[in-house]
Amino acid sequence: GNSVTQMEGPVTLSEEAFLTINCTYTATGYPSLFWYVQYPGEGLQLLLKATKADDKGSNKGFEATYRKETTSFHLEKGSVQVSDSAVYFCALSNRGAQKLVFGQGTRLTINP
Amino acid sequence: EAGVVQSPRYKIIEKKQPVAFWCNPISGHNTLYWYLQNLGQGPELLIRYENEEAVDDSQLPKDRFSAERLKGVDSTLKIQPAELGDSAVYLCASSFGGGGQETQYFGPGTRLLVL
Numbered sequence: 001g002n003s004v005t006q007m008e009g010p011v012t013l014s015e016e017a018f019l020t021i022n023c024t025y026t027a028t029g030y031p032s033l034f035w036y037v038q039y040p041g042e043g044l045q046l047l048l049k050a051t052k053a054d055d056k057g058s059n060k061g062f063e064a065t066y067r068k069e070t071t072s073f074h075l076e077k078g079s080v081q082v083s084d085s086a087v088y089f090c091a092l093s094n095r096g097a098q099k100l101v102f103g104q105g106t107r108l109t110i111n112p
Numbered sequence: 113e114a115g116v117v118q119s120p121r122y123k124i125i126e127k128k129q130p131v132a133f134w135c136n137p138i139s140g141h142n143t144l145y146w147y148l149q150n151l152g153q154g155p156e157l158l159i160r161y162e163n164e165e166a167v168d169d170s171q172l173p174k175d176r177f178s179a180e181r182l183k184g185v186d187s188t189l190k191i192q193p194a195e196l197g198d199s200a201v202y203l204c205a206s207s208f209g210g211g212g213q214e215t216q217y218f219g220p221g222t223r224l225l226v227l
Contacts, residue, residue, distance in 0.1 A: 004154075032213045043116075043203065044155070044218040051213045089154050093213070099145070099168060100216060102154025 002027045006090050006103035013080055014111050021075040021106050023064075023090035031092040033057075033066050033073040034100065038087045047075075047088070082110045114138070116219035118204050124225045130192035133222045137185070137206030144181060145216060146189050147203040155203055161187065194226045 007022040025031065035047040035057070048057030053068035062077045073090060090103040117136040125131050137144050142163050147155035158177070160168040163184035172179065176195070181187040191198055201223050205216040 034215075036218075043220040044205075046215050046217075049215065091154070095213075099157045099160060100147075100155070102156070104152070104154050 002031065002092060002094055002101045004090050004092055004101055004103035006088075006106050008104075009106040010109060011106060012109045012111065015082055016079045017110075019075070019077040019080045019084075019108070021088055021090075021108070023073045023075065023103060025071050025073065025090075025092050027071075027092055027094055029094055030068075031094045033064070034091045034093065035062070035064055035073070035075050036089045036091060036102075038089065038105075040086070044089065080108075080110050082112050084108060085110045116204055116206055116217055118202075118219035118222055120222055121220060122223050122225075124227065125194055126227050127196055128193040130190065131194050131224065132188055132190045133202050133204075133224075135187045135189070135204030135219060137187075137204070138217055141206035141208050141217070142184065143207045143209065143214075144187050145205040145207075146179060146187070147205065147218075149201040149203055149221070151200070158189070194224075196226050199224055199226045 003026045005024050032051045034049045036044045037047045038044050048059045050057040050066035056065045064073050064075045087105045087107050089105045091100045119134050144161045146158040149155040159172045159179050161181045179189045201221040203221045205218045207214045207216045
């Protein structure tokens, strides 16, 4: 079946550090891949997505590239800010199942 | 444009009591989802509607959970009777279309505590 495995947290970084949160997936067919972010006290928000192999999603300085050969969709940001502190979820959606399958989430804390 | 609206935001009940959650999706979104999010985990789909039809309810515990989406707009999720293990956040999401590539927009969730 479909599944998503994320880097375990929590992750704590200093402001302006480089961020990588690893995400790998198992799926049949060709899923779409997503990163969602959940800020404290708020609902899930789409951060970025990619719908086919080698696509790069980007938003707010975050990037992730759909790597079919390694079944990965790692999230990166060159210089994090305190306001990036949140829980980040990697997810996939398969045309067949038409539902989001989420990883367990990675809690990120950025210290000033 | 208004986002997905959910109410109540918080609910505390005693076990064996009934509880209901309400969701109003983004206007024009024909697909509506209910997800369950346990503490420290990612959301898991309970049920998906396309218009008023429940097209995937395979993960909905039908002995105690029920849902409806009358007229293909608002939706209600009910638990009767609630158990301690039902304490979680219940998320509603909506999208236009259901092909798998579209973005799902989430509401703020209802946080349920069963005592």
